Amino acid sequence: MASPYISWGRYPLQEQRGRDYHWLPQQLPEQGPYLPQGNARSYGDSCMLQGGEVLSSRFLRRFIGFDPETGVLRCEAGVTLGDILAVAEPQGWFLPVTPGTKFATVGGAIANDVHGKNHHVAGTFGCHVTQFELLRSDGERKICTPRRNKKWFQATIGGLGLTGFITWAELQLKRVPNSAINAENIKYRNLTEFFALSRESEADYEYTVAWVDCLAAGDHLGRGHFSRGNHARPVQPRVAARERSLSMPLVPPLSLVNQYSLTAFNWLYYHRQHQRVHYQTLHYDPFFYPLDHIHHWNRMYGPKGFLQYQCVIPMDASETAIRELLERIERTGHGSFLAVLKVFGDVSSPGLLSFPRPGTTLALDFPYQGHRTLHLFEQLDEVVVQAGGALYPAKDAHMKAEHFQRFYPNAAKLQALKDPNISSSFWNRVMETSS
């Protein structure tokens, strides 16, 4: 078993203690600083606290109630999205929004206001939260809803765990005719085609996302596979899940992700599909959670870990800025194994510090190679700032304070509502100039 409190990217490693709550806490510790944590699926340091204590909700995994008539579900904060699917899916209900892993907890999904392939129609996770309880270090409990304790509701959604400990939450699930997905995988040749496909798919497809071959250059820059889909019709047969999953049993001494494996992987992955469009009806697992199939896949990056770079670029600047980002990455040869593009919609989130906003998001994973990686990130940051974009705290381990405060003008409002005993390594870093 890996140490449970390390973030998913395994970088930066932090000196911190962990405390597990096995039953809903009556009160938080008197002595700070600490940070509520779910399953530690954030990539960087937003779920960690150097020199402090993380209060883990990973064992607070109980359902409190579910009404199969209305789809309203109430559960403790450590219930995972996979737990919810296991209960709700057989009864015709589905997660209204899901990120790329079902191992994330409900508390974590709220704290990071996560998004998924249906952002353009459904908005963020926070849009579907009907209420939750917030426990503060002074012992106060607040029931927060879009109306009651509204400012706490808004600050906690996307609030990175800083406003207090979420003990339980209630969500409105979504009725689906069939949990299987009718998916189309379209091989496209360059960035311009990606944007055309996105525009064309927005109205008729609930789920859209693209994988990008980030080592392709020139005329092929931004080429990849565009994946779009809808829930299958009720008459279609149910598709069975794969029973077995794989696991990366240990951390190899060196990253398995390097220039050679990346070049081979990206080329093969792009060319795996011969025809332009491939139609398939699949179980929701491989469609939404292909990486969950390999437990601990983050270990393949070796002992130094990896970083994710996820930004969003406003729509009018999208094509130019993303072209520039991909060119800068390609030029360094510091390719990414998983590069993902998605156009966000304009459904606004209740969250004060939510990351998704109208525009195009690009996410890339990079093995941590010290200065070289951070230097590349600086170059990418220039483009993002220039284009008026933003970076995603849940994925971040490098964002500069001045950038953060520019990307998130509401940061000062969150700072005012932050629990005095709570902080995170991320928060200490990005707020240092203002504190």
Add this chain to the structure above:
Amino acid sequence: MKNWIIVGATSAIAEAVCRLWAVRGYRLFLVGRDQSRLDTLGKDYQVRGADAVHSFVMDVNDFDQHAPCWQAAEQQMGRVDGIFIAHGTLPDQSACEESVQQALTEINTNGLSIVSLCTLAANQLQQQGQGTIAVISSVAGDRGRQSNYVYGAAKGIVSIFLEGLRNRLYSKGVQVTTIKPGFVDTPMTADFDKGGPLWASADQVATGIVRAIDRGRNVAYLPWFWWCIMTIIKHIPEFIFKRLSL
């Protein structure tokens, strides 16, 4: 339909097992010391699909309550198909060395209470001619070590008692499964540093327990590699073993 009594229902391993059983639509009779925790678990199992969940508040060291507990379970569920015993404490070894009372209390909780519960269960299930007794013992019961021998001795009672019970009940159609987990990440082991290859999650162990019960296993080391480790440890000659600091 499967109707199970779960003793020590608020323990992390029992909870993980019940989550799996709830999904199968079992009827669960939860036994523990804390009513509000049992209620919390009951709601969870209902949502996950349990056919019915009942609870019974009992301290396992109150031996007089064991028979009424079984009767209540029979009354609530109609019939008992199995009993899963998962309660336990991890004693402070040095406190047990200093206090006889402390040592005996630990032996009571981790050993004798199980003898009492299993004797009762054996007689009831034998009459029925069918059923399962599954008990969490421990790898610690395989050999006494200076760091943990009071707990080990209590678990040794359990393991040997169950061996005999299995032998007695084999011809009567009653299955007896001894579960021997290694290090598990639960509240019982909160004081340990848990980052290592030998540590398993309660979910992993629970999956193994459910499978062992389904397959009618006699003894299940969980995870499996503990069988190898304990085979080696059991075979170290005593004249060497006594010199080791284990």
